Amino acid sequence: MANPCQAPLPEVTTIRIYDCRVCKGCMVTRDRDNGIAPPYVRCRVTPDCEGIAVQREGIIDQELAPEYLWIRPDAGERARVLDAVPEQTRPGMLRYLDDDLRGMLLWTLGGDWAT
Numbered sequence: 402m403a404n405p406c407q408a409p410l411p412e413v414t415t416i417r418i419y420d421c422r423v424c425k426g427c428m429v430t431r432d433r434d435n436g437i438a439p440p441y442v443r444c445r446v447t448p449d450c451e452g453i454a455v456q457r458e459g460i461i462d463q464e465l466a467p468e469y470l471w472i473r474p475d476a477g478e479r480a481r482v483l484d485a486v487p488e489q490t491r492p493g494m495l496r497y498l499d500d501d502l503r504g505m506l507l508w509t510l511g512g513d514w515a516t
């Protein structure tokens with residue numbers, strides 16, 4: 402009998418919605434990779450909004466078109482991100498991305514890190 406602990410990870414299609422309580426806008430994201438998406442992000446809906454967008458709970462329509470991707474950066478993507486952050490931020494970011502925490506970063510559909 403197959404060992405369920407060794408079952409392959411499913412193809413990632415997870416659509417998430419993050420709601421901003423300040424500007425009342427929302428962001429639609431899709432997981433590109435198998436990792437952990439944070440429960441909240443800085444609002445990027447409205448320019449200059451200082452709100453925090455919180456991940457909506459419950460069943461999310463998986464047919465929504467994403468505006469952002471959650472990714473676990475590969476080596477090249479990781480190097481670009483690490484170049485863009487202050488040196489003192491790099492150890493924490495590497496820890497966040499490592500195989501224990503499996504953190505994901507928010508990227509635009511165009512392939513840029515959404516700082």
Ligand SMILES: [Zn+2]
Nearest residue numbers: 421424444450
């Ligand atoms: Zn907002």
